[in-house]
Amino acid sequence: MSKGKNSFSDIxxxxxxxxxxxxxxxxxxxxxxxxxxxxxxxxxxxxxxxxALESASxxxxxxxxxxxxxxxxxxxxxxxxxxxxxRDPVMIGxxxxxxxxxxxxxxxxxxxxxxxIKAHVNTFDKIPTPSEIFESKQIVDGxxxxxxxxxxxxxxxxxxxxxxxxxxxxxxxxxxxxxxxDAITYEYIKYIQKISIGDAVVEFDPKKTKSLVPVVxxxxxxxxxxxxxxxxxxxDFERKFTQITEQDRVLTIVTDARFYHSE
Amino acid sequence: xxxxxxxxxxxxxxxxxxxELLNKHYLAILKFLANEDDINLEQYFNKLxxxxxxxxxxxxxxxxxxxxxxxxxxxxxxxxxxSLELTCSKTEQKYSGVIDLxxxxxxxxxxxxxxxxxxxxxxxxxxxxxxxxxxxxGGLKTAIDTITDVIQYIEIDNVKHSTGNMSLVEKNQIIDxxxxxxxxxxxxYASSTQKNFSxxxxxxxxxxxxxxxxFTDYKLGLYDNSMLEMLKLCYKSHISNYYNSMxxxxxxxxxxxxxxxxxxxxxxxxxINQKKLEVEQQKxxxxxxxxxxxxxxxxxxxxxxxxx
Numbered sequence: 143m144s145k146g147k148n149s150f151s152d153i154x155x156x157x158x159x160x161x162x163x164x165x166x167x168x169x170x171x172x173x174x175x176x177x178x179x180x181x182x183x184x185x186x187x188x189x190x191x192x193x194a195l196e197s198a199s200x201x202x203x204x205x206x207x208x209x210x211x212x213x214x215x216x217x218x219x220x221x222x223x224x225x226x227x228x229r230d231p232v233m234i235g236x237x238x239x240x241x242x243x244x245x246x247x248x249x250x251x252x253x254x255x256x257x258x259i260k261a262h263v264n265t266f267d268k269i270p271t272p273s274e275i276f277e278s279k280q281i282v283d284g285x286x287x288x289x290x291x292x293x294x295x296x297x298x299x300x301x302x303x304x305x306x307x308x309x310x311x312x313x314x315x316x317x318x319x320x321x322x323x324d325a326i327t328y329e330y331i332k333y334i335q336k337i338s339i340g341d342a343v344v345e346f347d348p349k350k351t352k353s354l355v356p357v358v359x360x361x362x363x364x365x366x367x368x369x370x371x372x373x374x375x376x377x378d379f380e381r382k383f384t385q386i387t388e389q390d391r392v393l394t395i396v397t398d399a400r401f402y403h404s405e
Numbered sequence: 406x407x408x409x410x411x412x413x414x415x416x417x418x419x420x421x422x423x424x425e426l427l428n429k430h431y432l433a434i435l436k437f438l439a440n441e442d443d444i445n446l447e448q449y450f451n452k453l454x455x456x457x458x459x460x461x462x463x464x465x466x467x468x469x470x471x472x473x474x475x476x477x478x479x480x481x482x483x484x485x486x487x488s489l490e491l492t493c494s495k496t497e498q499k500y501s502g503v504i505d506l507x508x509x510x511x512x513x514x515x516x517x518x519x520x521x522x523x524x525x526x527x528x529x530x531x532x533x534x535x536x537x538x539x540x541x542x543g544g545l546k547t548a549i550d551t552i553t554d555v556i557q558y559i560e561i562d563n564v565k566h567s568t569g570n571m572s573l574v575e576k577n578q579i580i581d582x583x584x585x586x587x588x589x590x591x592x593x594y595a596s597s598t599q600k601n602f603s604x605x606x607x608x609x610x611x612x613x614x615x616x617x618x619x620f621t622d623y624k625l626g627l628y629d630n631s632m633l634e635m636l637k638l639c640y641k642s643h644i645s646n647y648y649n650s651m652x653x654x655x656x657x658x659x660x661x662x663x664x665x666x667x668x669x670x671x672x673x674x675x676x677i678n679q680k681k682l683e684v685e686q687q688k689x690x691x692x693x694x695x696x697x698x699x700x701x702x703x704x705x706x707x708x709x710x711x712x713x
Binding site for chain 2: 150152153154156157158162163181182183184185186187188191192240241242330345402403
């Protein structure tokens with residue numbers, strides 16, 4: 143071994159070259175193929191640790207936004223447009239190839255157990271992607287028509303960002319109920335493209351999330367149930383990537399800070 | 406050939422001969438302190454270490470080595486004690502305390518150093534880890550960024566790149582780009598180096614003006630600026646005191662500025678104290694012999710010692 147060049151810019155160039163020379167293939171469900179990514183870097187690890195220190199009740203939102211930032215930085219095919227349901231499979235694939243496949247998953251009781259996800263990740267490209275998952279749909283209930291679609295990653299992030307300001311950890315049961323209720327409303331906003339009632343149309347611009355909350359909250363229960371049914375179809379597809387079904391148990395991969403602790 | 410004295414360097418477990426810290430070096434330190442310029446003060450300490458010895462380079466020394474060396478210089482060339490003026494938090498009355506710097510030096514020198522370690526970051530990249538090297542942590546975005554101070558070399562495809570002469574900001578820009586595998590090993594290593602410092606209490610303070618007061622422990626940490634702050638406290642003095650003393654030595658004792666710059670603060674104080682004694686003796690003699698008013702009055706010699 144020899145002592146090489148010491149200048150700062152030389153080292154940066156050498157490291158950037160390592161990144162370019164070591165692109166990894168990560169399966170993206172919406173594309174039904176592998177897409178080129180750079181491996182996870184230390185900067186991402188730091189972000190993950192910082193996110194873990196955020197408030198407990200909001201950490202899923204911070205995790206989601208953090209994952210989006212990482213995907214933006216690592217994805218080498220800029221023309222590829224990802225959906226929200228791509229986020230977890232992509233992060234799982236990135237983790238497996240960057241940090242190894244030994245991690246922790248949650249069992250049916252919510253307990254963390256050590257697990258090797260290699261075999262599970264290898265099944266991703268064998269999971270068929272139903273085309274209707276990403277197609278627009280319309281729900282009709284009387285005069286109310288709701289156009290919905292599986293949200294893109296950008297749309298999902300826009301709504302998530304607008305759920306954060308002013309939020310604090312709940313200190314009472316009422317506050318917890320409110321947070322859960324709000325989470326469901328925001329989830330609907332992600333999927334709904336527009337609502338038509340007769341000639342009146344309300345476009346669901348994610349940048350106007352706060353103003354759309356009363357619209358969603360005023361929807362009748364009958365249409366709300368239909369919404370849940372459609373959203374659950376998409377969520378069921380998403381769970382094929384984040385859940386591992388074994389003979390006697392179902393394990394869940396939770397992509398929080400603990401998931402990225404390397405072997 | 407100049408006078409040298411042995412200074413213990415913990416990382417190499419032996420004594421290295423150092424030349425004395427002179428007034429011209431001390432004046433530079435005072436100016437950095439007066440300017441509240443921690444960045445350049447740290448760099449000056451590194452340059453001073455290189456300048457005052459012929460055997461080791463500051464680039465090869467860790468933070469504890471540098472702290473011990475600068476503390477040794479302070480003890481030998483200025484004074485072995487640090488006088489503190491403290492304020493009671495309850496009564497606001499002032500009281501004084503003294504830190505025996507030999508005791509602090511002994512405690513820090515004897516600390517167990519974590520062995521160096523190599524961690525693979527994946528994709529042909531390895532990092533060589535050792536005890537942290539920077540006295541000053543500034544300009545960093547988060548506390549996590551301080552742990553990059555344990556990185557001594559980065560090895561890329563068997564080629565070693567030293568990071569010893571880089572700032573922490575530059576090190577973080579480099580480390581942020583490395584593959585993320587085993588980053589938690591860096592955290593574990595940093596944590597293991599910190600273990601020895603968790604109980605390093607260098608001074609206990611309890612106000613004599615408050616019977617209910619509890620002892621406050623003053624500790625040194627590895628991943629903060631506490632060691633630099635301790636050194637600043639050791640070297641701190643009003644810069645005007647230095648110039649007052651220089652004036653006294655030049656004006657009354659006819660020393661040249663060049664001579665004064667090239668003696669140690671301790672030697673300056675010896676001369677000044679001798680002059681003070683002479684003036685006091687003269688005053689006593691005059692007051693015994695004369696009844697009328699004296700002509701002129703003694704100068705205020707100022708204070709060279711690093712006291713608060």
